[in-house]
Amino acid sequence: MAHISAAERRPQLVQAAIDLMAREGVEAGSTRAIAAELGVAQATVHYVFGSKQDLYRAVIEHMTCELVERVRGAARPDDTFERSIRRMAGALWEGMREQPQRSLLHTELSTYALRSPELREVLRDFQRSMEETAASLLTETAARSGRTPAEDPLVIARFFLSGLDGIEQRYLLMSDGTDETDGTAGDDLNRLVTAVLRLAGVGEGEGD
Incomplete structure (x- = not known):
């Protein structure tokens, strides 16, 4: 062999x-x-x-890279700022809907980490990485659109990711395979993105 x-x-x-x-x-x-x-x-x-913690760290890093690649792949150079943000948020959401068990795994890892000092540090690193990556994507998108966010991109990123986590967990809890649950989650995601745009200083539909 x-x-x-x-x-x-x-x-x-x-x-x-x-x-x-x-x-x-x-x-x-x-x-x-x-x-x-x-x-x-x-x-x-x-x-x-x-160690198992090293393996879990590699798992989290791999899942993070997959998410970032999906979001980056959704962006289009000729989009307005609002369209870019909505498109990237939509890409994240579709990834969750297509592979809900992976989203559940992330939730389980986060909960498990609260009782494990070693793994907790791994998840803290993951959280910081996701926030910094989201802030970087926001900054890049704003620059392409000729805009300057009204709020610190890192603040906007934290706000968005915290809201997305809440919507995702509710979806995983309430989902029963019906269109109604999908529609509710989709509406909540749209409201969250609208709030993010306003935090960034962009009114809904502005620039389209």
Whole structure:
């Protein structure tokens, strides 16, 4: 059997961990179970990742990169500021609707971290990274549109992400597979984006 380096195993193990925990929950994500998911020895997980916290950090970083790539891919150079923000928010929301179990995994990891000092620091880093990335995207979008946000982009980013977390958690709790739940969440997302635009100093429909 050909030897597979740690660098090659790393993304495989991260994906196996995401698939397993999204399907069965964070508590199911032992190193033994993750190894079994990929079909490798448990020692392989410990060799590639020094600790479970390191593995969880890699899982969170991977999920974050996926979100950022999705949002960046939604932006269009010729859009107005408002359209860009709405398009990017919509891309985030569609990602959640398409893979609700991944959103649930993020919620579970966040809750689990509150009782784990090591993992709590990992999630704090993730939160800061998401806020800084959102602020950077907001700044880039404003610059393309020839605008200067009326509020600090980091403040706007925190406000948006906090609101989105609330809408997402309510959707996961209330969703029963009907269009009614989707519609309610979609309306709430539109209201949140409108509030974000006003915080940025842009009135609804302005510039379209």
